[in-house]
Amino acid sequence: MEEPLMWQIATIKAMRAETPTVKTFTLALPRWTPHRPGQHYDVRLSAPDGYQAQRSYSVASEPERSGEIDLTVERLEDGEVSTYIHDVLTPGDQIEVRGPIGGYFVWEASQGGPLLLIGGGSGVVPLMAMIRHRAASGSHIPTRLLYSSRTPEDVIYGEELARLNAAHDGLEVFHTFTRAQPPGWTGYARRIDGQMLAEVIRPFGHAPYVYICGPTLLVEAVADELVQIRIPPAQIRTERFGPTGGTS
Numbered sequence: 001m002e003e004p005l006m007w008q009i010a011t012i013k014a015m016r017a018e019t020p021t022v023k024t025f026t027l028a029l030p031r032w033t034p035h036r037p038g039q040h041y042d043v044r045l046s047a048p049d050g051y052q053a054q055r056s057y058s059v060a061s062e063p064e065r066s067g068e069i070d071l072t073v074e075r076l077e078d079g080e081v082s083t084y085i086h087d088v089l090t091p092g093d094q095i096e097v098r099g100p101i102g103g104y105f106v107w108e109a110s111q112g113g114p115l116l117l118i119g120g121g122s123g124v125v126p127l128m129a130m131i132r133h134r135a136a137s138g139s140h141i142p143t144r145l146l147y148s149s150r151t152p153e154d155v156i157y158g159e160e161l162a163r164l165n166a167a168h169d170g171l172e173v174f175h176t177f178t179r180a181q182p183p184g185w186t187g188y189a190r191r192i193d194g195q196m197l198a199e200v201i202r203p204f205g206h207a208p209y210v211y212i213c214g215p216t217l218l219v220e221a222v223a224d225e226l227v228q229i230r231i232p233p234a235q236i237r238t239e240r241f242g243p244t245g246g247t248s
């Protein structure tokens with residue numbers, strides 16, 4: 001248990017833009033250990049004067065990929081750490097990380113399903129680790145992702161999700177666009193609400209394991225609605241990407 005929590009120096013191996021404000025960074029880890037999908041790493045930045053800032057970032061990749069992890073980071077305009085990660089780091093650079101961390105917001109194929117994943121914005125990141133793990137382990141567990149984005153341009157992992165959805169192996173992806181929709185869009189075009197949840201959850205009855213991740217308000221609203229439609233609270237797990245204030 002001690003070992004994974006030691007700080008280590010990761011090397012940025014690759015970087016790609018997901019959306020205009022979101023990038024994925026592949027980190028090579030000298031002391032890689034397999035994570036459980038849903039877990040996160042802490043990233044620590046240190047200035048020459050000793051000032052340090054630390055934030056959490058979920059692992060986006062599946063544990064079947066050894067030696068490296070993907071972190072997907074949204075750039076917040078006035079953010080201290082996310083702007084540095086976006087604007088300064090390039091492949092070959094090194095960064096201090098520790099992990100994998102967290103034992104509650106995790107799902108592995110061995111746990112079974114059905115599985116309902118609900119994400120808002122960058123909250124899709126740990127859910128994507130679960131989806132990628134499901135695919136990599138050859139699981140066909142019935143899984144639905146309900147993913148809320150402001151506009152189609154803000155969808156993270158859009159092509160990969162479309163491809164996985166088209167494979168018809170038990171994964172279905174539902175998008176809702178709250179501010180702008182693609183031309184001819186006939187799907188959801190509003191914030192996640194009780195009616196939407198009832199529709200998406202219907203084939204699973206009251207049985208699914210539910211994972212909700214995103215901004216605090218979305219997570220709380222969705223969890224409340226699910227309890228109202230009588231999903232047992234013990235089956236609902238939440239992760240809030242609110243401000244961490246983790247400076248030291």
Ligand SMILES: Cc1cc2nc3c(=O)[nH]c(=O)nc-3n(C[C@H](O)[C@H](O)[C@H](O)COP(=O)(O)OP(=O)(O)OC[C@H]3O[C@@H](n4cnc5c(N)ncnc54)[C@H](O)[C@@H]3O)c2cc1C
Pocket residue numbers: 040055056057058059072073074075076078079080081082083122125126215239240241242243244245
């Ligand atoms: C367990 C966990 C996992 C996380 N995983 C990810 C991830 O995979 N990808 C990712 O991009 N972020 C993730 N986050 C959020 C991340 O840790 C930081 O909070 C975020 O990057 C902002 O840090 P910052 O230093 O740039 O902004 P700060 O300087 O801390 O904050 C700047 C401003 O933005 C506001 N703010 C802070 N965080 C958020 C937020 N998440 N959304 C909206 N406004 C915010 C603050 O109130 C403040 O006004 C995760 C958080 C937790 C707790």
